Amino acid sequence: MNKLWLLGLICISTALHASCGDLDIKVINNSSHNCTFKNKMVYFGVLPLSSVPAIIPAHASSPVFSASQDNTGVGVMLIYTCDNEIVKFYSYQEYCGYLSGAGTVGGQPQDSTTLNLDYETKMGSSLAGRAGQIIWRIS
Secondary structure, eight states: OHHHHHHHHHHHHHHHHOOOOEEEEEEEEOSSSOEEEEEEEEEESBOOGGGSOSEEOTTEEOOOEEEEOOSSEEEEEEEEEETTEEEEEEEEEEOOBTTTBOOOEEEEEESOOSSOEEEEEEOOBTTTTBOEEEEEEEO
């Protein structure tokens, strides 16, 4: 009986303290161009400038960096210059919390260039304490 009570308490505590309010972002540069950070626009949420990779070399990946939600969610546009090409991509996560459930994660490439942008996402989970994820690929 005590074990069951303790397990229930742990589950409730985990659910109350778990955060899916972060959006983990990773950029994989499969192109032959070195990409240099140019600018960011935060529409909602918080993305510290210090966390954004300054350079993503050709055929390399950025480390994972995170944006945190506000009372709306996360919405950030990143702008990189890849040699003579400018790539812009918008990443978002709707509000995610224990009562609201997992927020939808998505992305939108902005402006067409000769470089291709695609992405894959994974929704966060409040119960599992997992952040949402988006992985961008430049090719």
